[in-house]
Amino acid sequence: MKIKDFLKETNGSYILEKVLNKDKTWLFLHDDLEVPKEAVEILRKVKSGYPVEYIFEEVWFYGDRFYIKEGVLIPRDDTEVVLERAIKLINEKCKTKSEKCKIVDCCTGSGVIAIEIAKHTNAKVIATDISDTAIEVAEKNIALHNVDVEVKKCDLLKCEGEEIKADILVSNPPYVENSWQKPNVYEPDLAFYGGDDGLDIVKELILKAKDLKYKAAVIEIGYNQKNLLSEFLKDKAESFEFFNDLAGNVRGIEIIF
Ligand SMILES: C[S@@+](CC[C@H](N)C(=O)[O-])C[C@H]1O[C@@H](n2cnc3c(N)ncnc32)[C@H](O)[C@@H]1O
Known part of the structure; x- marks a missing residue:
């Protein structure tokens, strides 16, 4: 050829x-x-169907190059709107604080959200994931970008029996309905599935963050989850606002507790 x-x-x-x-x-x-x-x-x-990103072990996100390998979700362009919303919120909420704001990027995967937050805000960033492969990849990316991000192996916000307290939660958690098919078979199930309506982990995270007195959260969700989540949040937040991706579909929610 x-x-x-x-x-x-x-x-x-x-x-x-x-x-x-x-x-x-x-x-x-x-x-x-x-x-x-x-x-x-x-x-x-x-x-x-094998992702080209896994072959060359590289992926681009928010204009930066990151390491990636099989076993970890390939970051998507749509997540950039979630990141931008988080950066804006962090910079607004944290500017009057005398000490550094503490941010948790829960379900960090390759670490892209945590790393970009560390680059674009003045916050102290902690990245958590339950997968050993994700932790390994996130650590490699943190070293590659030379940023100050602490990585912890946790089940959501619970790390070695202790819950992490912080000011703001940012997360792109698994939120796909169990009955849906993954975009390809090579990415890990753990990164996608969130129960029958996809919202099990999103809801658990919101309840945990509220309980631990987080001030706010920015969470990626699916385009069809707005109504279910509005109903769930009715009595759980001071305010909340959904935001769209570049295609005009609902992609995330910003919550003020
Ligand atoms: C949708 S991926 C997001 C990865 C990355 N934040 C991104 O935007 O590219 C979800 C991540 O959640 C992690 N995860 C799944 N269940 C978890 C749990 N109970 N506690 C912590 N992390 C979890 C998976 O390992 C996966 O890395």
């Missing part, structure tokens, strides 16, 4: 740039050359 044909494939340019260690301009100037076997094999694997 020639480079010119390979470039027509989804991810074709990215795969060739990585395998040949050349940029797009070079590829266009040499598009009559044969593609190496390794690239053809990678394209076959990606076309069969």
Whole structure:
């Protein structure tokens, strides 16, 4: 197969740039050359559904490059609106505090939310996850970005028998309904499923945060969960507001306790 044909494939340019260690301009100037076997094999694997991010162990989020590997959710562009909302809230709520605000990114996965919060606010950030692989990947990313984020292995906010108290909770937890199919079989179930209506973990987190006297929370949710969550929150928060992703679908909720 020639480079010119390979470039027509989804991810074709990215795969060739990585395998040949050349940029797009070079590829266009040499598009009559044969593609190496390794690239053809990678394209076959990606076309069969294996995420290209796991092959090259890299993913881009909020303009930054992160390490990723199988066993950990690949961060999605839609989560960037949740991050932006969290950064805005943290910067507003924390500017009058004399000491540093404490933020928990619960269900941190690869650590992308925690790391970007550490880069864009003045807060003390703690990242938690129940998965050993996620903890390993988050730690690697924290070192890669040279930020001050503490990582803890926890079941939601419970770490070694102790609950973490903080000012603001940020989370992209598992919130997919159990009956739904994952976008691909290679990402971990643990990152997706949240019970029959998908809200088991979201609700548990909200109750925990309220109980521990968190001031606010920013949580990613599914586009169809607004009504169920509004009903649940009626008597549990001072105020709450849903916000949309770039496609105009509900993507998250900001709660003031
Ligand atoms: C949807 S992923 C989010 C990952 C990352 N925050 C992101 O936005 O890319 C959810 C994460 O929750 C973690 N998780 C699932 N159940 C958990 C629990 N009970 N306590 C802590 N983390 C949990 C999974 O391991 C997974 O990393």
